[in-house]
Amino acid sequence: MAVTCGIDWASDHHDIALVDGEGVIVAKARITDDLTGLNALLELLTTHGDGPDTPIPVAIETSRGLLVACLRATGRPVYAINPMAAARYRERHAVSRKKSDHLDATVLANILRTDRGAFRTLPSDTELVKAIAVLARAQQDAVWDRTQAANKLRSHLREYFPGFLASFESVREGLCHPVARELLAAAPTPENAARLTRTQLRAVVRRAGRQRGIEAEADRLREILKRPQMRQPPLVEQAMGRQARALLRQLDAACASADDLAAATVEAFETHPDATIITSFPGLGSLSGARILAEVGDDRSRFEDPKGLKAFAGAAPVTRASGKSLAVMARKVKNQRLAAVGYVWTFSAITASPGARAHYDRRREAGDRHSAAQRNLYNRFLGCLHHCLTNRIPYDETTAFPTKPIASAVAA
Known part of the structure; x- marks a missing residue:
């Protein structure tokens, strides 16, 4: 009978359970999280019928880690089961709500035994896409860390140095701007800032990398920093x-990490064959395109139709009847990274694509709020993206947003 494997993973060990077609446990073990444990797992699978032509499917509650990577390298089908779904299945086997590592491994094995068709194996992405995914996600995390560090610094400056915030409130990058960080390093208090001369301010602006308008910028900063403001005791x-x-050192490190990872992400993305197709879409550059490719992957069998991709990205609504x-209503369970880049994509697209702008305006006129209209436009773009990647063709504006022919007047 067909045997399925369930793995309840942990940081230093993993519990293994193998069940046959009748749900009988044929083997169980606990392995360590190292090469010795991996070899023990492979030997256990081989003993119970695993082979090149009949690999035993494996269910686990994560899609990352060395154990998953090594199992995928052997060619075995690996299913990443959502922990919330596994928790619902656990109640079928233990109404008392008891829980143990061995029970969780058995539940995962039984999920594949009974409902294997309802789940999908991890996609067979290329090594390049996996590398892009690592860089793109790390860069996105670095951007979020940078935002958090900037917010902490802004909150702190508001308590004793509001004049500094006023100097950069109209600057797009705010406290993340190189001039702002260089100035705060040179003058971290209102007293230090008020003592800065024009020569010193020009030097600060130059150290930040600015090459034009240095005199005007130095005069602007000096005028704002000289203004009277409320002060804390000395x-x-x-x-x-x-x-x-x-706090500034934390922000500098976050900015450097985000910039370095962005350059590495773009460099890796531009070597992928799908890069030219993805960046042909309005509103998508190399960095945002890399984030799209990182989550979608290049395994074209992963999404058989656009509906699956739209649901995965959270652009398709959920109907409850x-x-x-x-x-x-809007979909809450989704790939949060893919959903986040969708709002950036559509926001840029409505200024770069007449068809996208017209589609957005129609949704707004129909009563949608800004976010709902963006989500609807994102849904449309994802359908176009699936079509272009499947057929290996670039984006075409007239195909994506065809204009309706003007009806001719009927002669009386």
Whole structure:
């Protein structure tokens, strides 16, 4: 009978359970999270019928880690089961709600035994896409860390140095701008900032990398920093200045990490064959395109139709119907990274594509709010993206947003 394997993973060990077609446990073990444990797992699978032509499917609650990577390298089908779904299946085997590592492994094995067709194996992406995914996700995390560090610094400066915030409130990058970070390093308190001369301010602007408008920028900063403002007591102000420098070092590190990872992500993305197709879409550059490719992958069998891709990205709505009750609402369970880049994509597209702008305006006129209209446009773009990647063709504006022919007047 067909044997299925369930793995309950942990940081230093993993529990293994093998069940046959009748749900009988044929083997169980606990392995370590190292090469010895992997060899023990492979030997256990081989003993119970695993082979090149009949690999035993494996269910596990994660899609990452060395164990998953090694199992995928052997060619075995690996299913990543959502922990919430596994928790619902556990209640079928233990109504008392008891829980153990061995029970969880058995539940995962039984999921494949009974409902294997309802789940999908991990996609067979190329090594290049996996590398792009690592870089793109790390860069996105670095951007979020940078935003968090900037918000902490802004909140701190508001308590003792509001004049500094006023100097960069109209600058697009805000406190992340090189001039802002260089100036705060040179003058972390209002007293230090008020003592800066025009020569010193020009030097600060130059160190930040600015090459034009140095005199005007130095005069602008000096005029704002000289304005009267509320002040903390001297000793408290100095202490808060030291804290600001500590927060600034965190922000500098986050900015450097985001920039370095962005360059590495773009470099890897531009070597992929799908890069030219993805960047042919309006509103998508190399970095945002890399984030799209990282989550979608290049295994074209992963999404058989556009509906699966739209649901995965959270662009397709969810319908809940029961009797006479019918509700259509935004999808909450989705790939959050793919959903995040969707709003950036559509926001840029409505200024770069006349068809996208017209589609967005129609949704707004129909009563959609801004986010709902963006989500609907994203849904449309994902359908086009699936078509272009499947057929290996670039984006075409007239095909994506065909204009309706003007009806000719009928002669009386």
